[in-house]
Amino acid sequence: MKGKTIQEIQLGDVASFEKTISETDVYLYAGITGDINPAHINEEASKQTMFKGRIAHGMLTAGLVSAVLGYHLPGPGTIYLAQELKFTAPVRFGDTIKAEAEVIEIISEKNRVILRTTCTNQEGKVVLDGKATVMPPK
Numbered sequence: 001m002k003g004k005t006i007q008e009i010q011l012g013d014v015a016s017f018e019k020t021i022s023e024t025d026v027y028l029y030a031g032i033t034g035d036i037n038p039a040h041i042n043e044e045a046s047k048q049t050m051f052k053g054r055i056a057h058g059m060l061t062a063g064l065v066s067a068v069l070g071y072h073l074p075g076p077g078t079i080y081l082a083q084e085l086k087f088t089a090p091v092r093f094g095d096t097i098k099a100e101a102e103v104i105e106i107i108s109e110k111n112r113v114i115l116r117t118t119c120t121n122q123e124g125k126v127v128l129d130g131k132a133t134v135m136p137p138k
Contacts, residue, residue: 001076002077002137003074003076003077003078003136003137004074004075004136004137005136005137006106006108006111006113006136009074009106009113009136010103011103011104011105011106012102013073013102013103014100014101014102014103015068015073015100016098016099016100016101017064017067017098017099018096018098018099019064019096019097019099020095020096020097021056021093021095021097025056026040026054026057026060026093027041029056029059029060029063030057033057035057035059037057039051039055040054040055040056040057041054053092054092054093055090055091055092056090056091056092056093058085061119061128062083062085062128062130064097064099064119065083065099065101065117065119065128065132066080067099068099068100068117069101069115069132069134072101073101073103074113074134074136075136075137077136077137078134078135078136078137080132081112081134081135082133083117083131083133084130085128085130086130088127088128089121089125089126089127090127091119091121091127095121095122095127096121097120098120099117099119099128100118100119100120101115101117101132102116102118103115104116104131111136111138112134112135113133113134114131115132115133115134116129116130116131117129117130118130
């Protein structure tokens with residue numbers, strides 16, 4: 001399986017991936033990364049934060065963007081070069097997050113594609129906004 005090449009990609013192309021974030025996802029992410037911030041894993045301590053309860057790691061949410069780029073657009077064979085991120089709202093356990101990428105610039109001579117990356121929750125609220133630079137497969 002091979003993703004889209006630079007010649008097959010067009011401005012405005014869009015792809016997405018959805019996942020419901022579970023407590024297990026958060027604990028596995030914490031274990032893999034070593035990020036055991038109480039905001040993510042300690043219900044009592046997290047009640048004292050501005051979020052009033054546990055939230056998912058921002059980078060766990062950002063990882064869903066990687067799923068879009070690496071599997072859907074451009075897809076398998078894509079090299080992820082850069083990502084700008086802004087976390088705009090918390091992701092809570094049980095939220096269904098839709099990660100979406102839209103092609104906003106194509107740099108054919110360098111085999112680069114720039115995509116707007118957005119994650120929204122089940123209410124349509126943007127929880128992550130950014131921009132990715134990738135190298136699609138040849």
